Amino acid sequence: MLCERTALCEAVGAMVPVLQQQAAADDAAGDFPGDSFHRLRQLGLLRAPLPETLGGLGLGDGASGAAALLRLLALLGEASLPVARLYEAHVNALQLICRYGNESLIRRCAADAVAGALFALWVTDPPEGALTMHGEGDGYGLVGAKAFCSGAGTATRALVTAATLSGTQMLIISVDPGTRVLPSPIKLSGMRAATTGSMELTGIHVPADALLGETGDYLREPVFSAGAWRSAAAALGGLKALVALHRDEIRRRGRAQDPHQQARFGALLIAYETARLWMDQAALRGCLEDDSAAAIVAYVNLARLAVESACLDAMRLSQRSLGLGAFIAGHPAERICRDLATYLRQPAPDETLVKAASHYFHAPLPGPASATAA
Ligand SMILES: Cc1cc2nc3c(=O)[nH]c(=O)nc-3n(C[C@H](O)[C@H](O)[C@H](O)COP(=O)(O)OP(=O)(O)OC[C@H]3O[C@@H](n4cnc5c(N)ncnc54)[C@H](O)[C@@H]3O)c2cc1C
CATH class of the missing domain: 1.20.140.10 (Butyryl-CoA Dehydrogenase, subunit A, domain 3)
Known part of the structure; x- marks a missing residue:
């Protein structure tokens, strides 16, 4: 495991100059860093945060996993801050899923990550109000939007938070590429390639087994x-x-x-x-x-x-x-x-x-x- 993590870090390190060149082009165009993520996906970076039993390298597990994750995030930041930001959200989402999810949700999400899906983490509510969920058939319906969503229009899986009477609930949703991105006059001057936008989530049906953990888990410390x-x-x-x-x-x-x-x-x-x-x-x-x-x-x-x-x-x-x-x-x-x-x-x-x-x-x-x- 140690060797595989080291090899991954070295492969990403060798790719830094290419990613840096690409970062300039993505910034100029304000585009999602598709080419960079294609390269990183091929190296196995999208599944690397998963535990070994689920096809990953256990990034963040134990002292050596912590060192490997630190090295990788710093390498990605050196290459392109938008790429690092997008990957950090992917790691965060998978770690929360593995911590709080039931076995079937963990297996489904792990399979998606192994297949190359990019997970986003959309937890910021717009000024108009928090995203809410209500009972709908055998699951829940979402009402509202999320703001400052990195990977808007590209990430196909997202961990989102919804307000409920008993607290904040995490949910895992699927979105089709290019859908639900709200037109917004807000443009960040930096981090353009993180493609941070607002996502309209009203009407998404979330099956009951896509709820992640209990209400309050998202805000649980440390x-x-x-x-x-x-x-x-x-x-x-x-x-x-x-x-x-x-x-x-x-x-x-x-x-x-x-x-x-x-x-x-x-x-x-x-x-x-x-x-x-x-x-x-x-x-x-x-x-x-x-x-x-x-x-x-x-x-x-x-x-x-x-x-x-x-x-x-x-x-x-x-x-x-x-x-x-x-x-x-x-x-x-x-x-x-x-x-x-x-x-x-x-x-x-x-x-x-x-x-x-x-x-x-x-x-x-x-x-x-x-x-x-x-
Ligand atoms: C590049 C980028 C990508 C992002 N992508 C995502 C994403 O994918 N998903 C997502 O959910 N979010 C995302 N965010 C949003 C992020 O999670 C935070 O919401 C955002 O960065 C908060 O920044 P802020 O400066 O507005 O913070 P604030 O907390 O509003 O701080 C601004 C200032 O106000 C002060 N302040 C804060 N609260 C109070 C208070 N109650 N009273 C008085 N002063 C106060 C702070 O100390 C600070 O000085 C992204 C942000 C960036 C920059």
Whole structure:
């Protein structure tokens, strides 16, 4: 298993330059990264998050599974932040299905993933109101829409949340490609290739056996908040791409001997390495779940914000060093900064920080996983 995970990481690593080229074209067109996903599907990436018994590689299982998933998400982020975002949602959906699903739902979804289906995770409600479900025949009917749906029009399976009187219920739905995407005047400036749109879900019939878990499971901790480590891992990859690009560009311009450029590059390296070290620990804690829910969530919350902060610093430093060149449409730094700035807008950053701070007022200070567990 270890060898297969390593081989997969190496194959994805070798593909990074091709995916980077494709990312530029997909951004320009605002298209779903179909070619990239075709390549990744052929490598077995879509089934890799499943346990071995279901045809996967158990990404995220145990310490070595955590390391492999971290490496893969960071590689994908380095290649293309939209691809990483789409794949992260696929991993999230499959992990929730395997955790909360009954055997038949797990088997069906696993078979779909093995066959190459891309799962989405559509949980954000539009301002008009939450998606609801009501009894309909032997199952449920959906009423409403979902907002900010990445993979809208392409993902054929989705984990969605619906509001019920007893709480939030997860459901697995199937959608035909190209259907139910609502026309929307909202266009994100970055992450264009994640094809994030609104999905009209009214009229979808969900069989009773497509309900996932109990009401309230979606928001259950530590999984709900600690899952943020995966998005941060993807952002870390984007940060690495920016740092490498910065270095190459400054060298190409013959400015690597300038002390100001050196100082900014040094600060950039500190930001990157700080984020990378946080993520090593956050991935372990998020995957191993060998501490209290509160401790895991607090640590991952800090890690998420540390990566956000490193990325924001890196963009500021890079734009200062590269100058206007970094703002020319079509320059890779312009696209990466646009994607990164957009992707960093994850939910409730203020609450994330103060909740983590409150935790550590009454708990051992953050440190390596084994040190706090002891
Ligand atoms: C590229 C991209 C793809 C996405 N794809 C998907 C997808 O496929 N599926 C999906 O479900 N969602 C998706 N989302 C949406 C995502 O899940 C979040 O809903 C979104 O990123 C939240 O960002 P926000 O900045 O609006 O967060 P907010 O939480 O609204 O934060 C904005 C600011 O308001 C503050 N704030 C938050 N709550 C309060 C409050 N109550 N009072 C005062 N201040 C507050 C925050 O601290 C922050 O400063 C995507 C987002 C992005 C960027």
